[in-house]
Amino acid sequence: MKRTLGLTLAATLLSTAAHAQEKTVTVASWGGSYQEAQSKALFEPAAANTGIVVKQETYGGMSDVRLQVSSGAVSLDIVASGSGSAARAAAEGLLEKLDYSVIDVSNFYEGLYTDYCVGGDVFSTVYAWNTQTYGDDGPQSWADFFDVEKFPGKRAYRNRVAGALEPAMMALGVAPEDVYKELDSEEGIERALDKIRELKPNIDVFWSSGAQQAQLMKDGEVDMTTGWNGRFDNAAKDGAQVKYSFNQALLDYDCFAIPLGAPNKDVAMEFLAEISKPEYQDDLPTYITYGPTNKAAYETGVITAEMAAGLPSSPENAAMQLPVSLEWYAKWETIADEMYQEMLTE
The missing domain is CATH 3.40.190.10 (Periplasmic binding protein-like II)
Structure with missing residues (x-):
């Protein structure tokens, strides 16, 4: 038993x-x-x-x-x-x-x-800056981020199209609510790419990950970068001299x-x-x-x-941000990223 x-x-x-x-x-x-x-x-x-x-x-x-x-x-x-x-x-x-x-x-x-x-x-895709370079008075718009005379220094930018074209459009003076209308053609995408081409001589790094964004700011390798807000907050906790703004950020x-x-x-x-x-x-x-x-x-x-x-x-x-359009990405991401990668290799 x-x-x-x-x-x-x-x-x-x-x-x-x-x-x-x-x-x-x-x-x-x-x-x-x-x-x-x-x-x-x-x-x-x-x-x-x-x-x-x-x-x-x-x-x-x-x-x-x-x-x-x-x-x-x-x-x-x-x-x-x-x-x-x-x-x-x-x-x-x-x-x-x-x-x-x-x-x-x-x-x-x-x-x-x-x-x-x-x-x-x-999360938000924001522009972040090194406070050792600019103090607390860093860029307050995408136009500022692209303005190398007003804010001289090394930039970092994303190596993929996601979150890369919208800032360029706003830097051109397009109102946030019109950004995706302007990007709804290959001509519009090319217009945004041209704006990034202008900045390219000042872009030292095209980043590929959130960890890299944080490290760039921790090391002081660049003066300004695009990236994700939470990564910069964690970098600041680790001693990075970094601040960012939600104004015109991409809400995603x-x-x-x-x-x-x-x-x-x-x-x-x-x-x-x-x-x-x-x-x-x-x-x-x-x-x-x-x-x-x-x-x-x-x-x-x-x-x-x-x-x-x-x-x-x-x-x-x-309220300060542009919500990312999933409809635009579903329609255009593949084509736009091909165009973006070509721009990177020019």
Whole structure:
């Protein structure tokens, strides 16, 4: 009898272990202080609360997803993505449709989720400056950023088209609300590229990652750069002499998507549902100054009024910014990026 009970108990334990093994997701993000913040605020607590085993990787963006899907060897279950890249990937058929009967977005800000990507945080693409070079009186518009006579010094700019053309348009004097109308043709894109060409002799670095933006400012390698607000706040905490402005910044969001053919699709959906809850999202600004996409995160008491004032999605800061157009990126990103890469190699 004891032997039978022992065998039954062993079988149960094995079954439980096998079940636990099944509850695994591989999450890919961009590394640096951003992924560290995601890990501390979202991934690790959600894993502890659900029992889902989370494997983290860093990746190079949707180009990696495209390669995995096209080769039929998908190893990633969840990927962090910029909203524009996700829109383009969805249009290419690279992503699974999300199940919003599982993921609750009833308290999300409008426009911060799509059929294929659920918002994880709100951020801003800003112009940042070295306070050792300019003091507190750095640039206050994109026209200032492009003005090398008023603000002489070395610049850094993005090596991809996302977030690169809109600043050039505003530097040309185009009103924020008209930027995407002006960019809705190859001629308009070329006009923005011409403005960047003018600045190119003063651009020492075309950055490729958020970690690089932060390092450039920490090292004082450039006097001014474009980049993501949270990276600069973390760099300042690490001693970088850096400030930025939300005026004319690009208001955008990062999201989470599931690659087509993900090996653990159902568990991934369950995990996305968990990290979309306010009790996780309210912790993210503690580690990096990106705003939550779930409005209820502002009501838990974790995000103080002082903290909210420094977040991109606070009403005061959001009012100064240009919301990024996903429609424009879905339509133009591939063509615009080809034109942009050609400009870089000239």
